[in-house]
Amino acid sequence: MEFKDYYKILSVAEDADSKAIKTAYRKLARKYHPDVSGHQEAEDKFKEVTEAYEVLKDPEKRAQYDEFRKYGQPSSGREDGRYRSRQFEGDSSGFSGFSDFFSSIFGGAGPSGRPQGQSYGFTSQQAFDQRGQDIETDMPIFLEDTLTDTTKTLSYQLPHREADGHTREINRTLNVKIPAGVANGERIRLKGQGGQGIGSAPNGDLYLRIRLVPHPLFDVEAHNLIITVPLAPWEAALGASIEVPTLTGKIKLTIPANSQTGQRLRIKGKGLVRKQGHGDLYAVLKVVMPDTADDQIKTQWQQLADSAAFDPRKEWRK
């Protein structure tokens, strides 16, 4: 079990007064709040900061902690059950949002006023007849799979209340129907597939957060798709008829003569599925040069340069 230096976590001095501790906590809580922060480890950091504050804001807990910090263990003679949880250490840790270290000093109870559990922020306080916990989980979907209704197999973890009253994580697998036209960030609710209700209360729900998996060829803009189309300089100059991949196959595309890099050509109806109809596919043109040129090619470029009389930087000379 790792020792936690709560003073260091809050970046306060050992003799900091309660006001300084509160200010430090507020600042860090704002910084690492999982709803605010983009940090990957924000949730762990936030829990750590909250745990530190839970101890240091309370004079009694703080004194106990200081003693532990100084002597490596709390003072003896505690027979009142305050440290009872030590005997149940293994059991209590899954229950409290706080660390084993916290539980070993203060018991298994979590902080007041903050729901505990694996799924951050959802209700799971113990009471009779309590609705089960709602679970929110990411559902990665390939772009191709959004075109029609599709069934996906989903595995997720669920807190399960055992007969002995303890809560453990169990794995569950579910076949889920994903409707055509789902968008990134959309949430799908599966009623009753969340945590088990207590007593006669219903189960919680499962929320799937749709995440569109990045595609090697296509970018997504709302319901439109974008594909970057490399063109040879002569194709851009003379125009061409080329084949462009779509999500479901290929399509012929006419490149007009004198096309420019960055120019967008709209291919109607070949985007993602909408609730009604389809989005479009946009081909963005990108003129690319061949890697190498032999002497003959160089001569031909030179002839072109001589006859074209093209100044691409004439704007600079105004």
Added chain:
Amino acid sequence: MESQYFNFQELCTITALPSQTIIEIVDHGIIEPEGSDPESWLFNTRMVSVTRKAIRLHNDLEIEWSGIALAISLLEELEEVRHENQQLKAQLNRFIVG
């Protein structure tokens, strides 16, 4: 698939919040249900998650509702901008690489 909409009572139940709190959240425009009065309000799944976020911010950071309304709209804007930035970077990458 299950219904993706909730009425007022259902939202209170699934968020375990008193009705007064939901009314406050709606009054501050943090979520904007369809329908003009509590009896006809309809909330979608996104509003459920926004409500939960609002409650977490309210409890964890001790922010009052008007502050939460501001924070949530800025967070949404930030998320949109980040998303757009990611899209533009991906597109730019296709343009300058290879």
